Amino acid sequence: MSDLRTRLWIAALAALVLLPPMPAHAQAHRARGRALASNIIVPQSRSFAVDRRRRAEITGVKVGVVILEQTATTTMEISLRNPTNARLEAELLVPVPEGAAVRSFGFSGAGKEPTAELLPKEEAIAMYKSIVAKLKDPALLEFAGCNLIRSSVFPLEPRGRQKIRLTYEHLLDSDGDRIDYVLPRTESIDYKVPWEVSVRITSKKPISTVYSPSHEIEFHHVNEKVVRVRIARDAMTEPGPLRLSYLQESKQGVTASLFAYPDPKIGGGYFLLLAGVPSKAARPGDVGEPAVKREVTIVIDRSGSMSGEKLKQAKAAALQVVEGLFGGEAFNIIDYSNSISSFAAAPVIKDKKSMAEARHYIRRLTSAGGTNIHDTLIEA
CATH class of the missing domain: 3.40.50.410 (von Willebrand factor, type A domain)
Structure with a gap:
């Protein structure tokens, strides 16, 4: 009997020696499985807390976007407040477009500098579901198609304020001469945190026009290849993702792009035509320029x-x-x-x-x- 035990121990030891080391992605997956903090900050939606009496508050969000051709760099500055007399622990969850990459992450305040990791869509959905199950709140499921940036846990001091700064990059979708940018944000009309959004677009080709189907915007041409855009003051609390499109001027001068929405119920559908005149469309009478008369x-x-x-x-x-x-x-x-x-x-x-x-x-x-x-x- 003792010989049998000895042989079993030797076999088990040999199996352990022959096992390959755990791959890096599996270790990362284990790290991502850590317990959620007592406060979960989702700037596109709101803050979530197990104990609602100890919930951190989002007081404002500033977003600066730099678009160079088809690459967008988005920087979010999230302002937080701890309205309680107790120290809170929080972590940040930021839904981002698929293919986004974290460029930098930091916060103002004492304590260990937090870190951030990017979760692909499948793990993001699992994270959303775990929060929904824990808090009995389905609000986050509207971001199920996005990737997710998750920070490490950071402190919020009693009655204190904190600013979190996150920068990520991603490649924009294009359709012909039209390039589209989307900034995820909740559709809930109850979310009233103002978002200040400014965008600088730079293109190798002249920019014909800029349009947002979701929010009222204000824009002006710095020159024919650079445009500055911002959300109008009255639209800062408007719900829904910010959708922004711009047209690059074609060789023919006049540029147009068609959004189609077929509807089989009515045997037809709807469409939106986005068109822009040449950036150098001359006024009649301009010397040396071909006049585009209306x-x-x-x-x-x-x-x-x-x-x-x-x-x-x-x-x-x-x-x-x-x-x-x-x-x-x-x-x-x-x-x-x-x-x-x-x-x-x-x-x-x-x-x-x-x-x-x-x-x-x-x-x-x-x-x-x-x-x-x-x-x-x-x-x-």
Whole structure:
């Protein structure tokens, strides 16, 4: 019997010696399996805590984005506050686009400098599910398609404030001359933390236009290849991810990109056309530049429903459009109710005579009758 035991011990020892060392990714997976901190900070959503009476607060988020061609570098500065009289332990979870890489991570305050690791989509989903199971809160599942950056645990001192700074990089999607940027953020209307977002876009080609289908933005061209963008003040608390697209000018000058959304239920669908004029579109009269002259047709509803202030504003807007044209550009005015009328049989060239006639035509418009928009659009 003792000989059998000896042989078994020798076999077991040999098996241990022959086992290969644990691969690095398995060790990393074990490290990622550490217990969650008492406070989980998700700047795109909110802070989560096992004990809600000891929850840290997110007071603000500043985001600076630098886009160079198709590479985006995103820096987030998250401001935190500990409203309790106890020291809190927290960790940061940041949903990021697939393919993102951590460039730097740090915080202001005493204590050991925290670290950050990037979890791929599959591990991110597992992390979200574990938090949902622990806190009975499904809010994080909306980020299930993103990768995840997870920090080490850091302290939040009683009644103290803390700033966390994270920078990550990723490659942007493109479709022809259109390049798209997405900054993940919750769809919840209850999340009211203001986000200050500024973007600097630099391209080797001239930038035709910048557009956001999700938030109101303000932008200006530093030059034909550099544009600065920021979220408008009224949109800083708007829910949902920030989606930003810009068009690079094509060789043909005018650039366009089509977003299509087929809907089989109606046998058709919807589309959004994003177009931009050449960055150097010359004003008529510019010396040495080919003029891109405009032709504008203005359609005014003068039906009975437009009576009073509505028609007054429409007439003022029409006059502003016509007066904003340069000499040599063409315009026409079509107005309708039950019947359809027009300023001219075809667009006319703007000059002193046509402008005087247009002002008189617009001033005499009055509201009455129904709305024949079908024939009006055909006429236009």
